Amino acid sequence: MSRKRTAVLISGRGSNMGALISAAMVPAFPAEIALVIANRPDAKGLERAAEFNIATAVVDHKDFSGDREAFERAINDVLKEHKIDLVALAGFMRILTPYLVNAWSGRMINIHPALLPSFKGLATHERALDEGVKLHGATVHFVSAEMDDGPIIIQGAVPVLDHDTPDTLAARVLEIEHKIYPKALELVASGKAKVAGTRVLSDTGQEADTGLIWPQ
Numbered sequence: 001m002s003r004k005r006t007a008v009l010i011s012g013r014g015s016n017m018g019a020l021i022s023a024a025m026v027p028a029f030p031a032e033i034a035l036v037i038a039n040r041p042d043a044k045g046l047e048r049a050a051e052f053n054i055a056t057a058v059v060d061h062k063d064f065s066g067d068r069e070a071f072e073r074a075i076n077d078v079l080k081e082h083k084i085d086l087v088a089l090a091g092f093m094r095i096l097t098p099y100l101v102n103a104w105s106g107r108m109i110n111i112h113p114a115l116l117p118s119f120k121g122l123a124t125h126e127r128a129l130d131e132g133v134k135l136h137g138a139t140v141h142f143v144s145a146e147m148d149d150g151p152i153i154i155q156g157a158v159p160v161l162d163h164d165t166p167d168t169l170a171a172r173v174l175e176i177e178h179k180i181y182p183k184a185l186e187l188v189a190s191g192k193a194k195v196a197g198t199r200v201l202s203d204t205g206q207e208a209d210t211g212l213i214w215p216q
Helices: 015-024 045-051 070-083 099-105 124-131 166-187
Strands: 004-010 032-040 055-058 086-089 108-112 134-142 152-159 195-197 200-201
Touching: 004 015, 004 045, 004 166, 015 032, 015 045, 015 166, 032 045, 032 070, 032 166, 045 055, 070 099, 086 166, 108 166, 124 134, 124 166, 134 166, 152 166
Parallel strands: 004 032, 004 086, 032 055, 086 108
Antiparallel strands: 108 134, 134 152, 195 200
């Protein structure tokens, strides 16, 4: 089996990156984490990736004077240099332009700490508590031109408890993130989940069997 060479894009500690690295250490996993790119030279995740002998690169957005497309072209050059097949965003705190989204259409995935389409954007846990929802969670989706949009691959849900704070809820959601992101990457890398317009299909052309994951 040819494993898909995957790049992880980060801005900080790369918590979800660590979950992907752990999953990819299993030889049968259909993806290998071949590269980690950060847009901040002080991103802690770079050190962690280096500990696993994973190639790292820094493309600092501050070097491009607000030219977002030029920044993304530099990222794309690094991706091509390393012969990357798939891209996983893991806390990459930059809004992408159509350039990079189109260049990696169907091959770029993202994780968001909410049950999309609810609570797009930032402060998802605070907003969930303010709205009084009883379920919260995380979503892995294919990246589209719209922020926190695109066909959903898999979701994970957790209950919202009466005594929850944004921090306690965030911690519980992070645990489910670490379960669903490796699963989503496995589905995409194996061809069992691929984007088809607004839907996610399996390798047989049927609706992909992704579903909802609950904490054990």
